[in-house]
Amino acid sequence: MLITIDQILGTEDLERVRAEVEALVFIDGKATAGALAKTVKNNQQASGAATEAVIEFVQRAIERHDVFQAAAQVKTYGPILISRYQPGMAYGLHVDNAYMNGVRSDLSFTLFLSEPDSYDGGALCVEQAAGRQSIKLPAGSLVLYPSTSLHEVEPVTRGERLAVVGWIESRVLSxxxxxxxxxxxxxxxxxxxxxxxxxxxxxxxxxxxxxxxxxxxxx
Structure with a gap:
């Protein structure tokens, strides 16, 4: 099941998160990629103590959202990262690791922080039985999809794509x-x-x- 959820972050929370993200330090995203993913991953991710505070704020917002909790049936959260794509960056077709930091990855999510008209390209594309789905949501909105799916982030050709991405172990395996x-x-x-x-x-x-x-x- 792939679902999109509007306004995980409201206007004030979104402005706060974006302002704090602007002050973060970003490193090469390959640092957290698996062996195969490293060959197709070209992005950046936030690093440092200040990053953890932003992630905790976003996670609390996600935990408060009834629709997200009903869909995910969260047992525990895996890693949560803040990613950045600038022109020329992309993340080629890949599948997420089965376990991340000891947590089984049943579900993946992307919470968009950049407005879709502020950058070109950068859509999240998820391969499903019904066909390929291209997702580029308004800032503050989230897509939740199975970690078992092949997916990619298309090349960004203009602007900057900021997002919070994470993984969940669900208490319901099926x-x-x-x-x-x-x-x-x-x-x-x-x-x-x-x-x-x-x-x-x-x-x-x-x-x-x-x-x-x-x-x-x-x-």
Missing amino acids: AEGREALFDLAQVRASLAHIPEVDPMVRLTLQKAEANLIRLLSRS
Whole structure:
């Protein structure tokens, strides 16, 4: 399941993050690439103590977002990085490592920090069974997709592409299970705004969702 989520970062939070990112030190992105990925990775990533503070702020915003949590079923977070692409930079077709810093990478995400009209190129392209999907979202928005997918970042030809990228180990191993839980959460959220719904319907739906999580969750 690939989903996009608007406004993970609101206007004020986005301005704060971008201002802090501008002051960070960036190094060669190959530092965190696997052996094969190093051959196709040409970008930069933020480094240093100040970077960790920005990442923590962004992670807290992600953790507060109900739609993200319903879709990802987060068990734990893997690495979270701040990436930068300038003209001529790209990240060729690759697949993410199965484990990153000891955390299984079930899901990957990209949170865009640059407005799409501020740079040319730089789309995230994800290969799926239904075909290749090209993603270039408004600043503050996020795409969540399976780490098992082949994907790439197309060359940037103008401007600068800033993004926060990260990996998640989900408590639900099955992609089908995560999708089913996400659908249930969406239904439950939509019913919350209908006062006429029988309270027992809400409770039964909550019970089904909780029991499905128990059934599908890994220890």
